Amino acid sequence: LADELLRAAIMRQASDIHIEPARADIRVRLRVDGILEEYRRVPSTAHPALCSRIKVLSGMDIAERRAPQDGAFTYQFGAFEKTHAVDIRVASLPTKYGERLTLRLLASQDNLLTLEMLGMSTEDLSTFETTLAQPHGLVLLTGPTGGGKSTTLYAAIRRLLAGTPLNIITVEDPIEYEIPGVTQVEVDSADKVTFTKALRALLRHDPDVLVIGEIRDLASLDIAVKASLTGHLVFSTLHTNNALSVVTRLVDMGMPAHLIGATLRLSVAQRLVRRLCQHCKRPVPLSEAQAQAIGIPEAAGETVHEAEGCLYCAGRGYTGRMGLFECLSVNTELAGLISKGVPEVELLSVLRRRNFHTLLADGAAKVRAGLTTVREVLDAATET
Secondary structure (H helix, E strand, O other): OHHHHHHHHHHOOOOEEEEEEOOOEEEEEEEEOOEEEEEEEEEHHHHHHHHHHHHHHOOOOOOOOOOOEEEEEEEEEEEOOEEEEEEEEEEEEEEOOEEEEEEEEEOOHHHOOOHHHOOOOHHHHHHHHHHHOOOOEEEEEEOOOOOOHHHHHHHHHHHHHOOOOOOEEEEEOOOOOOOOOOEEEEOEHHHOEOHHHHHHHHHHHOOOEEEEOOOOOHHHHHHHHHHHHOOOEEEEEEOOOOOOHHHHHHHHOOOOHHHHHHHEEEEEEEEEEEEEOOOOOEEEEOOHHHHHHOOOHHHOOOEEEEOOOOOOOOOOOEEEEEEEEEEEEOOHHHHHHHHOOOOHHHHHHHHHHOOOOOHHHHHHHHHHOOOOOHHHHHHHHOOO
């Protein structure tokens, strides 16, 4: 049963498997393109064997059923004359009706996306690549959990590896993908390897580029800022609503405005939207209300597309996901204003004069290109 579930999830390109025990049976759900779908119901009698099999594979204690555990394993199987190897992270949680298991399926090294595959506009991609060529500074990616920030980080690392030889060191919790040529450090509070301790230690190893999984507190932010001031290119992530609010967030965390202005080179907000199936997408006119909602009132009446569903996309109407991006490049003018502590609303007015490309604008462009739907963009780009 465990092998069947794993194969089904991999073939459907699911990101997660949820094994949820209930009173009468076990519900198994797969998350495909960000949406949870019920895969099947399993008799409760199969639950102990299913859990034990997965816990053995992931190195968990099969006798421990009353405490949460974490584990991982690599699953290999053959299909279509090809061997698939998928890294899987497992988490268990004791519930009233038994252990709940959640499995996260990670893309293989061969399937990691490049910067060009993320869905950035030509302008945003150029901005991102220009920043990668700089010798020092702070680059922050922001967005909700599951919004694709890690994927973008790994794509940036791979691009850096393809250029001038660099000493790249990451601090992650946990390490999601192994990248040859990069020193990757995993945070483990049980072993007292905290983010702060790891960051302080790796600065003694002559890094050119630092990748910090997440800015969690003022201590880690302070190290990141000081590293960028002393000749390092630093990448990390935050949770804010848009690219500009990164500045406010850093100030709220206790970082002086003049240091933010001196170090921040690029702030990238991103979300994920489902990509329309190109085999069955249905043309429809863009209504005035829709055009107004996504910020392009002049486009009312234009032909856009909605999801339909066919055999190719298993009736979903969508195949895969793509990013919406908002790339805020901090030029000399903006850096000066940030250093002076100018309020966010005034910074926004400056950006509008620069015709700043927002998440909503990026989504609108993708709707007009027939890549996604109005509903997908509104759900992603207007969330708070």
